[in-house]
Amino acid sequence: MISVEEARALLFDLVSPLPSEHIPLAEASGRVLSEDMTATRDQPPFAASSMDGYALKSTEAELHAMFEVIGESAAGRRFDGVVGPGQAVRIFTGAPVPEGADFILIQEDAERRESLITITQDPGTKTNIRPAGIDFTQGTKIVAPSVLRPEDIALMAAMNIPTVPVTRKPVIALISTGDELVMPGETPGPDQIIASNTFGLKALLENAGAHVRILPIARDTVASLETAFGLADGADLVVTIGGASVGEYDLVAEVSQTLGMERSFYKIRMRPGKPLMAGRLGNTAMVGLPGNPVSAMVCGYLFLLPMLRRMLGIEQVLTPFQSARLAEPIGKNGPREHYMRAVLGADGIRACADQDSSLLSVLAQANALLVREPHDHARPVGDEVRYLPL
Numbered sequence: 001m002i003s004v005e006e007a008r009a010l011l012f013d014l015v016s017p018l019p020s021e022h023i024p025l026a027e028a029s030g031r032v033l034s035e036d037m038t039a040t041r042d043q044p045p046f047a048a049s050s051m052d053g054y055a056l057k058s059t060e061a062e063l064h065a066m067f068e069v070i071g072e073s074a075a076g077r078r079f080d081g082v083v084g085p086g087q088a089v090r091i092f093t094g095a096p097v098p099e100g101a102d103f104i105l106i107q108e109d110a111e112r113r114e115s116l117i118t119i120t121q122d123p124g125t126k127t128n129i130r131p132a133g134i135d136f137t138q139g140t141k142i143v144a145p146s147v148l149r150p151e152d153i154a155l156m157a158a159m160n161i162p163t164v165p166v167t168r169k170p171v172i173a174l175i176s177t178g179d180e181l182v183m184p185g186e187t188p189g190p191d192q193i194i195a196s197n198t199f200g201l202k203a204l205l206e207n208a209g210a211h212v213r214i215l216p217i218a219r220d221t222v223a224s225l226e227t228a229f230g231l232a233d234g235a236d237l238v239v240t241i242g243g244a245s246v247g248e249y250d251l252v253a254e255v256s257q258t259l260g261m262e263r264s265f266y267k268i269r270m271r272p273g274k275p276l277m278a279g280r281l282g283n284t285a286m287v288g289l290p291g292n293p294v295s296a297m298v299c300g301y302l303f304l305l306p307m308l309r310r311m312l313g314i315e316q317v318l319t320p321f322q323s324a325r326l327a328e329p330i331g332k333n334g335p336r337e338h339y340m341r342a343v344l345g346a347d348g349i350r351a352c353a354d355q356d357s358s359l360l361s362v363l364a365q366a367n368a369l370l371v372r373e374p375h376d377h378a379r380p381v382g383d384e385v386r387y388l389p390l
């Protein structure tokens with residue numbers, strides 16, 4: 001059996017960054033920018049007022065001074081003339097500052113009578129002018145690769161960028177296997193349960209930028225599994241769930257081998273998730289996840305997310321570990337790296353009482369995976385431990 005780290009290295013060899021496509025800016029949130037973007041204009045393109053008031057000369061901005069209002073500058077419609085001595089222009093927030101003016105008197109500091117204004121409060125020294133290009137200038141770059149956030153979308157809109165190059169979404173096909181499974185909404189027989197893993201994994205992977213196809217459940221026969229693999233055609237990554245262990249009905253290894261899978265590894269020294277398998281089926285990467293629901297989800301976090309990030313061209317593919325102090329003691333660990341379901345609270349982190357890998361209710365209560373080295377010794381309250389946030 002290999003370690004989690006060794007498995008990751010082998011999994012990364014199975015996938016590579018995908019090509020780019022151009023999409024409308026309005027659809028780009030959460031996508032991965034694949035080329036640097038460069039501003040072709042300045043923002044603001046002119047010196048702009050940051051307040052509603054009067055544009056005048058700063059040398060004349062003194063208490064009790066009087067001015068004649070000679071025109072108006074509004075956002076989108078500038079005043080074309082020049083502001084001379086003793087003159088002012090009515091101005092609004094975002095409007096171009098007229099030539100000859102270098103100070104905006106806020107209207108609260110002025111009293112207006114017809115076309116005359118008087119400064120009634122100390123105007124101070126703040127000019128209330130945003131210089132041209134103070135936000136960004138021609139040549140300002142947004143650097144790729146980066147996952148586009150709403151803030152980046154707003155910035156690119158301001159830069160007048162209507163379409164953006166992003167990495168194509170990796171297509172991931174998910175195949176549940178097992179005679180015991182029915183889809184949510186169907187009526188299960190007395191010995192059947194509902195397929196949950198594909199739904200949890202789809203949510204996990206789509207939140208991280210994949211396009212996920214849930215294929216029909218493969219039954220525990222060679223023919224049914226072969227059909228499911230056939231339906232996965234065109235995917236960048238095929239993930240089977242269940243049927244990975246050593247029982248008579250665990251057919252994934254046998255069928256994928258018959259279909260020509262070059263196996264990369266089988267079994268990892270970790271808990272949960274020991275019977276993980278991976279390889280290459282033609283041009284497609286294939287990962288066989290264990291069927292136990294918590295094992296499948298933990299493997300999703302530990303292996304599928306980093307593979308997905310690599311396909312998306314994201315530089316940091318691994319979720320960094322964080323550390324916390326134990327709020328309750330934990331016993332010694334066995335021979336496998338253990339990813340314990342845990343709850344991180346204000347007083348520290350505590351491992352959930354039952355670590356059975358079938359318990360989705362426990363996983364749903366957890367907000368962290370407490371990571372233990374193989375053979376880690378028992379640890380008292382207050383010890384620092386590593387965890388991955390969920």
Ligand SMILES: Nc1nc2c(c(=O)[nH]1)N[C@H]1C(S)=C(S)[C@@H](COP(=O)(O)OP(=O)(O)OC[C@H]3O[C@@H](n4cnc5c(N)ncnc54)[C@H](O)[C@@H]3O)O[C@H]1N2
Nearest residue numbers: 176195196197198242243244245250274290291292293295
């Ligand atoms: N003799 C041994 N038995 C087992 C071993 C072993 O080393 N020797 N390993 C155990 C471990 S660890 C795991 S994990 C499981 C993995 O088994 P499989 O990958 O073959 O999974 P199945 O047997 O098909 O299913 C296990 C469990 O999960 C349920 N399941 C499967 N798919 C889904 C799904 N899509 N949604 C919800 N639940 C699912 C299935 O009904 C079973 O209850 O093997 C141990 N056994």
Ligand code: MOO
Nearest residue numbers: 272273274295357
């Ligand atoms: O590895 Mo299994 O995934 O412990 O339940």
